Amino acid sequence: MRELDGGRWTVLIVLALGAVVAGCSTKGPGADSRDGHRDTTAEARAALEAPHADSVHNALGRAAPGSFPDAIPAGADHGAKPGEWTMPGRDYVNSRFSPLGDINTANVAQLKVATSMATGVLNGMEGQPLVVGTTMYVVTPFPNVLTAIDLTKPGGAAKWSYEPNPDPRSVGIACCDIVNRGAVFADGKIIYSLLDAEVVAVDAATGKAAWRTRVGDINLGETFTAAPLVVGNNVFVGNSGGELGVRGYIAALDLKTGAVKWKAYSTGSDADVKIGPDFHAFYPKDQGKNLGETSWKGDQWKLGGGTTWGWISYDPETKLLFYSTGNPGVWNPDMRPGDNKWSITLFARDPETGNAKWAYQFVAHDAWDYDEIMENILVDMPVNGKTRKLLVHPGRTGFAYTFDRETGELLAANTFQPTNWATAVDLKTGKHLEDPTKRTHAGVVTRDICPSSTGAKDEQPSAFSPRTGLVYIPAHNVCMDYEGVEANYIAGTPYLGASVKMYPGPGGYRGELVAWDPIKAQKLCGVKEDLPLWSGVLATAGDVVFYGTMDGWFKAIDARSCAELWKTKVASGIVGNPIAYSVDGKEYIAVYAGIGGWMGAVAFPDISTDDPYTALGVAGAVPDLKQKTNRGGVLYVFTL
């Protein structure tokens, strides 16, 4: 499988694989071909294929996962106290691991509500609050109100609110609910994006705006939903609008003034993409000049997507910024021949200049809307006895990838949910071995594609525990039919070009919390759920992992065995990311309830489920959501 030299061999092998896969209909996890994956023992494969509905025990039946105390790079939390949460993913590397351990496997069953506060907004509460000192900061979906809560007062008391009044016209161009994925604290300011493509910095003590910058243009269909990250004197923000032909970029703003210093685009010339003499892509498929133009037909790169609405990471050791890009604009692949670089690409950049150091395009010429804006978790762990600087990326594609983050070499990649558009990744070339019958085209319906466009996971972020060495992934099991259709570009309106219908994947479950070993690239255990998991995950030093379901169950499981330890019902489905913090030495867990987001919007009254193609196809995946939950944003805080 790895000796794929010569075009003829490649074609023959791909065709053979295609015949094998075409002959099997999609089934449970056992249907995935393991050909081409290193380090998979027969025993582990058998364990993965075992048809148990709830994998609550160690799949290998033996010793619990090991401990990797140095896995999170030093300096990753940038001096935050253990009881604080000052960045979206708690630290620069997006571990979402809290060093607090008072709430643990022995006592988490006693967790109870400490306080709850309605946010006053009915849209999806993605993102997470921040805790700086003894103040919590909450950002709502549009209209993006920021509220500071004094955690020393009984029940928490709001101190002030900052109401930015973003342009309401942005509401109609946000593809997937009018969400906000959170703020970042730096230099005494709370900094976050507004839906109308502005970025604001608010004084954390007084609630007065320090600066406010218009970065993008809603008339082009551009919105901002992602959480920023601050490194040194730079505020990094990404943009949204891949469904409206928006050209993606990451922007750097001056932390003191808010002035835009540079934008590194996802398409266009090497100059626009900031690819220069320092750039060394690991794989030949990603090497060449001006690929951001030449891998497109004519001027199509100008509408080329590659938006950057997910999570940004920073490595304090190698001083590299990491993020990855979204779909290549129009969903009809026949309208944009070529590899469509640099959509669906992982970038490593110098945070000062923006210059790219390396890049890896996950999917060339995407035909499924597999935005790879996922969290890139940076950990240092031993591979074959030697500590390597790794990057773990659980993908929309159904594969979870482990890279060497210094070079961009792919060390391991395996599927973590039923996947059939590709069967494996060739680690030598970096290319997925695709099933050509699952490629979508204009004017023809391609059926039974797994995962669906929402992916084996979407933006909801995973967590890592250095105490187990595992990555906890909130996964989906949803498949789709997809037909490319002709699309017209009318600026400020959708540039979509596909008719998509989704439905549950095989196996009788639609979501799973997967405990994933990033070195072996395999699942250790998991918890299957009725609905796809659209919440983020929290891992703590108490060896507890927290996550929430779309019908409003907030759950705690054992980080080593996946056994469910506690759950409680909250007012609305959970699409936000839990955090842990402490005040006066007491540990608390906070999470937003408030259904919404792309798939969660099916619960809204103004979405009709008699058409499974509604909302870009998600209505077919969760037609029962309206019966299972209703809207209403509420902040919940739990404690012992």
Next chain:
Amino acid sequence: MSSPSDRGVHRARIGVAAWLTVVASATALLVACNNRTDVAGGAQPASTFYIGPQPGPDRTLARAENPYHDDRTVLAEGRRLFNWYNCSGCHGDHAGGGMGPSLRDSSWYYGGDEASIFASITEGRQHGMPAWGTKLPRDQIWKIVTYIKSLRTPYEPDAPR
């Protein structure tokens, strides 16, 4: 308090002034009431498209009508235009909703009668509905309105399966 004779003199003077005021006001009111389209200064009303109730007393102002009302021969074209202008991108493949609200259900923010739908498409709305009236001819917008009114009826073209 004044003497009876003083009150009589004052009453006569006040009475003339009062009568003049009454006559003048009555004339003005008569003029105003009898002129049905009179706004301040006798100008024409701003619009024949309206969603809220007409203020009185006269409420006979004609409303814009769909020239294709009940004309099923335009439904296929209305459906085609619905896709062509990216309406399906925001409102869903078969108008079930997405970025914009469902047009299949009976809940309408700005009115679900044909004239109101026409107004919403033509003028745009504040949460991002574009003002298509600045680009499209009325004829095409009425055809799209006709298609929208056919949703969830037996005549809906290309109904979802």
